[in-house]
Amino acid sequence: MLGEFEYLLITTAAxxxxxxxxxxxxxxxxEIAQRKCSIGALYTTIERLEGKxxxxxxxxxxxxxxxxxxxRMVRVTGKGVRAAKEFYDSxxxxxxxxxxxxxxxxEMR
Amino acid sequence: xxxxxxxxxxxxxxxxxxxxxxDAVLGDxxxxxxxxxxxxxxxxxxxxxxxxxxxxxxxxxxxxFLLALPASYLLVYVSISVACTFGRLMGMKxxxxxxxxxxxxxxxxxxxxxxxxxxxxxxxxVGSVSPLTLCSTLAVCCVNFLPYGMHLRNExxxxxxxxxxxxxxxxxxxxxKRTRRLSLPIALLLASTMTVLTAAAWLNGALWIFNWLLIxxxxxxxxxxxxxxGDWDRPSTSRMQRSIRA
Numbered sequence: 001m002l003g004e005f006e007y008l009l010i011t012t013a014a015x016x017x018x019x020x021x022x023x024x025x026x027x028x029x030x031e032i033a034q035r036k037c038s039i040g041a042l043y044t045t046i047e048r049l050e051g052k053x054x055x056x057x058x059x060x061x062x063x064x065x066x067x068x069x070x071x072r073m074v075r076v077t078g079k080g081v082r083a084a085k086e087f088y089d090s091x092x093x094x095x096x097x098x099x100x101x102x103x104x105x106x107e108m109r
Numbered sequence: 110x111x112x113x114x115x116x117x118x119x120x121x122x123x124x125x126x127x128x129x130x131x132d133a134v135l136g137d138x139x140x141x142x143x144x145x146x147x148x149x150x151x152x153x154x155x156x157x158x159x160x161x162x163x164x165x166x167x168x169x170x171x172x173x174f175l176l177a178l179p180a181s182y183l184l185v186y187v188s189i190s191v192a193c194t195f196g197r198l199m200g201m202k203x204x205x206x207x208x209x210x211x212x213x214x215x216x217x218x219x220x221x222x223x224x225x226x227x228x229x230x231x232x233x234x235v236g237s238v239s240p241l242t243l244c245s246t247l248a249v250c251c252v253n254f255l256p257y258g259m260h261l262r263n264e265x266x267x268x269x270x271x272x273x274x275x276x277x278x279x280x281x282x283x284x285x286k287r288t289r290r291l292s293l294p295i296a297l298l299l300a301s302t303m304t305v306l307t308a309a310a311w312l313n314g315a316l317w318i319f320n321w322l323l324i325x326x327x328x329x330x331x332x333x334x335x336x337x338x339g340d341w342d343r344p345s346t347s348r349m350q351r352s353i354r355a
Contacts, residue, residue: 022133023140023141039138039143039155043134043155059129062132065140066137066139067139069135071137
């Protein structure tokens with residue numbers, strides 16, 4: 001099963017779609033999860049997820065704002081989508097009945 | 110960007126990373142407008158993690174603790190011994206430095222040849238076995254010099270003479286990193302010559318008994334030169350590097 005940060009990364013990459021690369025994913029994680037994301041943690045996790053076959057990466061184009069350096073693009077694989085869904089379902093199952101989860105669900109309704 | 114002046118430091122810190130990963134990481138830092146401290150900490154964290162991953166293989170352990178560390182420990186003493194002998198033959202007042210340092214001119218030449226070849230073969234073996242963890246290996250070997258500088262404080266020669274072996278060792282490391290293995294005839298010739306000269310020096314009382322260990326890297330090079338297949342000389346590469354190459 002995925003770890004919390006792995007889930008965050010996969011979800012953010014999936015949301016970004018074709019624009020998923022290191023800096024954008026990092027920004028997305030910091031914005032959505034309201035937590036700091038170091039480059040070291042990001043690339044370590046990217047490599048681990050790629051090793052598990054949950055994402056694929058390749059080198060993209062270079063842009064001037066990056067000092068002419070190439071981006072490392074990320075795409076979530078079908079296996080990655082299934083793993084993320086499994087994680088999400090597990091969190092939902094384990095959360096059912098918890099006071100914070102029911103009140104949150106109530107708000108959403 | 111507010112850290113232009115220090116940016117080369119961040120780039121330097123990222124040098125151990127694969128070129129593509131350097132591009133991705135440094136480009137991300139630039140694009141995000143990270144402060145110098147944040148960029149440097151991020152890069153150093155990643156480099157440290159990559160180094161740690163490489164230590165999951167047997168290679169760095171073998172290169173560091175069975176080759177580099179004992180060899181550098183012994184070569185420090187051999188360097189001092191050669192310096193003592195040279196100084197004494199030049200008429201300098203050198204304090205007694207047991208168990209060696211009392212040889213004649215011919216034995217000094219033999220000792221110098223052995224110092225160079227011991228250092229070179231040790232360096233070559235280290236560079237060929239684990240070329241990706243040389244910085245960590247070097248850092249571990251520096252431990253050898255801490256007690257030694259103190260030990261030599263009262264001696265009549267400079268502690269810097271203990272570093273005589275460093276230049277041929279670095280030469281060997283670079284060669285080993287580049288060529289990975291010697292051809293069998295050269296490796297055999299080198300190891301045999303070193304063994305004969307080590308025996309000659311030993312019989313003349315010019316060596317410490319543990320100096321015999323210093324010919325092990327030379328015979329290791331012979332053993333690895335013999336093999337035509339196998340994967341011992343393929344460096345461990347990270348998954349990212351493999352995928353990027355693919």
